[in-house]
């Protein structure tokens with residue numbers, strides 16, 4: 001147990017050192033300015049629908065921590081910030097809590113602080129149904145995230161190296177668990193093909209968790225006494241690319257969350273314009289909380305909400321549905337990648353303002 005507790009703290013410490021070292025390539029996605037927006041900031045509505053939930057703001061505090069007394073205060077503060085804006089919030093992987101009941105309180109604090117909140121549990125996609133049910137009941141979860149973290153496990157000295165049977169397991173859990181399931185990557189992205197696989201087996205909410213923000217290969221490399229991680233620091237599908245691939249292959253009935261290195265309201269607006277239903281944030285809120293405190297975290301969330309609304313005002317759109325119809329130009333590395341992969345990028349530029 002001491003080993004697990006230490007790992008939780010080391011993840012937090014090393015994540016602060018390796019945040020946003022790469023890019024999530026939203027700089028390759030451009031809005032087309034509207035000089036005649038005919039819009040009023042006060043009329044802009046950024047509410048969204050994600051699965052069964054109607055959200056006032058399209059932001060989620062993504063899965064970070066739990067499992068050690070020393071990280072409980074982090075969940076307490078994140079839940080306080082999420083409550084301030086009615087944002088959904090996910091707890092960190094609950095495996096430690098399931099195996100060691102003495103740390104359950106470090107997850108439960110989120111529900112205690114935010115009893116009316118939309119709270120997501122979190123567990124590996126290889127978990128048994130019994131573990132998933134325990135994770136749900138631990139925090140009375142509204143939804144459960146199943147995480148995919150192969151690169152992290154590979155670089156982590158004590159990590160798994162056998163990843164067979166995961167697709168069947170996700171399909172089984174999806175048909176057995178009564179509350180919504182979110183399948184999420186953890187910073188290496190989801191390709192169009194694999195997003196289609198997930199959608200085809202019944203996954204209704206997919207969080208692309210692309211590269212460009214938190215880098216678990218770099219984090220595990222810090223913890224390891226070998227340096228395998230060094231070789232793979234570039235690994236991953238950047239978030240904007242993963243999002244475009246995913247949105248072009250999943251069924252219309254699947255909702256997509258954009259996450260991985262999203263830093264501000266302009267990047268969030270680009271993700272939402274591409275078609276994401278919500279934006280997940282982990283590394284940024286964590287680093288602001290730990291380096292500047294809770295009131296600065298609350299200011300940061302207020303700021304990204306305002307930046308999203310300013311973007312919509314400059315485009316002349318009042319709702320996120322209309323934002324999804326704004327023209328977008330895709331350039332550079334992202335264009336090259338998508339062209340080679342056979343995705344039609346021209347359609348975005350031909351869209352018309354509402």
Ligand SMILES: Cc1cc2nc3c(=O)[nH]c(=O)nc-3n(C[C@H](O)[C@H](O)[C@H](O)COP(=O)(O)O)c2cc1C
Nearest residue numbers: 015062063064092093147186213214260261282283
């Ligand atoms: C310290 C830390 C711990 C994390 N632990 C988990 C976890 O237990 N389960 C999970 O699904 N994701 C975990 N994540 C990954 C995030 O939920 C997210 O997918 C990833 O960090 C990419 O988003 P970001 O670039 O905004 O941080 C963790 C992230 C950080 C920074």
